[in-house]
Amino acid sequence: MTLPIDQLIDPQRGIISREIFVSPEFHKEELEKLFTRAWLFVGHVSQIPKPGDFYTSRMGEESVILCRDSRGEVHVFLNSCRHRGMKVCRYEQGNTSLFVCPYHSWSYTTDGKLQGVPLYRSLYEGVLNREEWSLVEVPRLHIYKGTVWASWDPEAPDFLTYLGGAVDHLDQVLDCRDGRPGGSEVIGVHKWVLPTNWKFAAENFLGDTYHNPSHRSVDMIGIGPSGEKGARRDNEYAKGQHVWVSFPQGHGMHSVWMPEEFGYQTTYAQYPEVDEYFRHCFEERKRRQGVKARLMPFTGNLFPNTSYHGRQPRGLCVWHPHGPTETEAWRFFLVDADAPAAVKDVLRRFYMRYSGPAGMTEQDDMENWLYATQSSMGTIARRYPFNYQASMGAYKTNDPIPGDVSMQITDQTPRNYYRVYARYLKGDGWDSLLGRDVAPMQAAAE
Amino acid sequence: MSTIERLLLKQEIEDFLYLEADLLDGRKFRDWLDLLAEDLVYFMPIRRNVKFGQHDEKENTRQGEGISWFDEDKWTLTKRVEQVLTGVHYAEEPLSRVTHMVSNIRLLDVTPTEVTVGCRFLVYQNRVEYENYTFIGRRTDVLRRNGESWLIAKRELILEQNVLLAKNLSIFF
Numbered sequence: 001m002t003l004p005i006d007q008l009i010d011p012q013r014g015i016i017s018r019e020i021f022v023s024p025e026f027h028k029e030e031l032e033k034l035f036t037r038a039w040l041f042v043g044h045v046s047q048i049p050k051p052g053d054f055y056t057s058r059m060g061e062e063s064v065i066l067c068r069d070s071r072g073e074v075h076v077f078l079n080s081c082r083h084r085g086m087k088v089c090r091y092e093q094g095n096t097s098l099f100v101c102p103y104h105s106w107s108y109t110t111d112g113k114l115q116g117v118p119l120y121r122s123l124y125e126g127v128l129n130r131e132e133w134s135l136v137e138v139p140r141l142h143i144y145k146g147t148v149w150a151s152w153d154p155e156a157p158d159f160l161t162y163l164g165g166a167v168d169h170l171d172q173v174l175d176c177r178d179g180r181p182g183g184s185e186v187i188g189v190h191k192w193v194l195p196t197n198w199k200f201a202a203e204n205f206l207g208d209t210y211h212n213p214s215h216r217s218v219d220m221i222g223i224g225p226s227g228e229k230g231a232r233r234d235n236e237y238a239k240g241q242h243v244w245v246s247f248p249q250g251h252g253m254h255s256v257w258m259p260e261e262f263g264y265q266t267t268y269a270q271y272p273e274v275d276e277y278f279r280h281c282f283e284e285r286k287r288r289q290g291v292k293a294r295l296m297p298f299t300g301n302l303f304p305n306t307s308y309h310g311r312q313p314r315g316l317c318v319w320h321p322h323g324p325t326e327t328e329a330w331r332f333f334l335v336d337a338d339a340p341a342a343v344k345d346v347l348r349r350f351y352m353r354y355s356g357p358a359g360m361t362e363q364d365d366m367e368n369w370l371y372a373t374q375s376s377m378g379t380i381a382r383r384y385p386f387n388y389q390a391s392m393g394a395y396k397t398n399d400p401i402p403g404d405v406s407m408q409i410t411d412q413t414p415r416n417y418y419r420v421y422a423r424y425l426k427g428d429g430w431d432s433l434l435g436r437d438v439a440p441m442q443a444a445a446e
Numbered sequence: 447m448s449t450i451e452r453l454l455l456k457q458e459i460e461d462f463l464y465l466e467a468d469l470l471d472g473r474k475f476r477d478w479l480d481l482l483a484e485d486l487v488y489f490m491p492i493r494r495n496v497k498f499g500q501h502d503e504k505e506n507t508r509q510g511e512g513i514s515w516f517d518e519d520k521w522t523l524t525k526r527v528e529q530v531l532t533g534v535h536y537a538e539e540p541l542s543r544v545t546h547m548v549s550n551i552r553l554l555d556v557t558p559t560e561v562t563v564g565c566r567f568l569v570y571q572n573r574v575e576y577e578n579y580t581f582i583g584r585r586t587d588v589l590r591r592n593g594e595s596w597l598i599a600k601r602e603l604i605l606e607q608n609v610l611l612a613k614n615l616s617i618f619f
């Protein structure tokens with residue numbers, strides 16, 4: 001099918017059709033052309049620390065098994081038996097030496113090889129070559145600072161090329177609070193379904209700071225880590241320059257570029273011990289990272305559907321399509337694995353009251369996304385496109401940090417995102433998907 | 447405790463739980479907060495699909511550890527009430543229509559100061575026009591004697607779902 005993609009998605013003018021948020025055709029094309037190629041977040045190594053550990057995850061609409069084999073190697077398999085398709089593993093997490101299919105009992109080792117085939121001798125001898133019927137495995141897998149990513153496209157560029165300059169921002173999520181690289185662990189996962197198109201959620205995390213008014217209720221009552229005085233978060237960045245950054249691969253985020261001289265702002269004010277811990281981490285991070293420590297995170301979205309919160313709260317959220325107008329969200333909450341227990345406790349409590357379906361902040365997001373989806377489904381509604389014209393052209397390239405950088409609230413991040421999205425749906429090659437034609441920062445870096 | 451005393455106590459507890467449901471469904475949220483003890487623990491775990499034999503150990507997330515749907519105290523619930531009362535908490539503005547059903551009530555443990563009560567809950571939420579959610583599960587409450595009435599000191603809500611089949615948990619349970 002050929003969809004009139006350029007007519008419906010016009011980032012140049014900042015006009016994008018509602019069709020991409022409601023139509024079954026777009027949904028189908030996304031599954032075929034986007035989710036089969038892009039790098040997707042699958043899980044975290046802290047969920048599978050030992051040989052034989054597995055965690056059942058998703059890529060797009062399909063179930064996958066993240067597994068550490070008996071030799072310690074990490075794999076991602078499609079969770080569907082090669083015989084007649086039964087879901088091989090219906091446990092969320094565990095440890096095993098074999099995945100035994102409930103249907104006819106074919107069994108697979110933790111590296112995906114078909115091992116047991118009942119009555120092999122009498123039924124299959126000489127015909128079935130076990131080697132050819134392993135679990136379907138992702139051709140591309142990359143572990144970055146504990147996070148596991150995979151792509152179904154053997155031709156996909158390596159993960160770090162795919163990330164491009166967005167890696168500096170992702171690092172702010174994954175690195176220890178005191179600046180040591182990596183070191184996070186997952187302390188829990190929310191899973192829920194919401195009747196909205198997945199892109200409403202993804203684009204919200206591209207740095208839609210403009211939607212702040214919809215969170216007025218939490219700011220009024222103060223649910224932040226400092227209690228009454230903290231609005232919904234601590235204001236750690238009072239002296240920083242807010243930046244909204246886009247990258248040619250489709251990633252976008254809202255971060256903060258702190259001034260050359262900046263000091264610690266009290267956070268977690270109702271817990272002196274936690275405040276002290278973060279003061280220590282702050283100073284250490286500055287000492288370790290130098291000028292790089294000036295970059296601090298708010299939210300971002302790594303193309304296509306992995307969003308993050310960088311500090312308060314801290315985690316990765318994957319917006320899995322679940323039909324054209326339904327999304328299944330999986331949020332992985334992160335802390336530094338070696339943080340003191342008292343710190344972890346304060347963080348997890350804050351995460352729970354902020355995030356997800358029970359979170360006082362995000363409930364209002366869910367309400368917006370549901371009714372934006374529903375009221376875009378009508379025949380008349382679909383004739384009228386959405387507006388993405390905020391801050392047209394108001395950005396500088398590689399100034400003061402890599403990427404296309406806006407110093408004001410902008411729709412540049414979603415304009416850029418949907419420009420890349422359109423390229424996937426047109427089946428472009430990887431040079432185009434990576435934006436090599438529009439990648440000044442890469443050229444500058446090489 | 448004699449049988450008659452136990453029956454009377456059970457009747458008293460049932461009345462209390464029905465009164466509580468009335469306050470919530472009647473949107474008297476501040477009055478509802480008055481029924482909560484200052485040291486309240488309000489907990490709803492996330493349920494996981496685990497292998498036979500691992501249910502006790504692994505099926506539910508635990509109070510005091512990691513991430514659950516709710517693992518909070520009276521301060522947080524008070525914030526939730528204040529948020530609804532701002533009139534701009536859009537996930538509850540306009541307010542949902544909610545009915546709390548409580549059944550299968552049993553007294554699990556009785557001490558001079560506290561009673562542990564087991565029950566089932568069925569909470570029906572209808573929102574705006576077409577949004578409908580039914581939350582069903584098991585609940586264990588610890589009620590503390592408070593003069594003529596009771597305070598809720600602990601509430602554990604075992605919701606019978608794995609992936610949450612609702613966009614929000616914006617109501618009180």
Ligand code: FES
Pocket residue numbers: 081082083084085086101102103104105106
């Ligand atoms: S479907 Fe798995 S063994 Fe037949």
Ligand SMILES: [Fe+2]
Pocket residue numbers: 204211215361362365
């Ligand atoms: Fe939001």
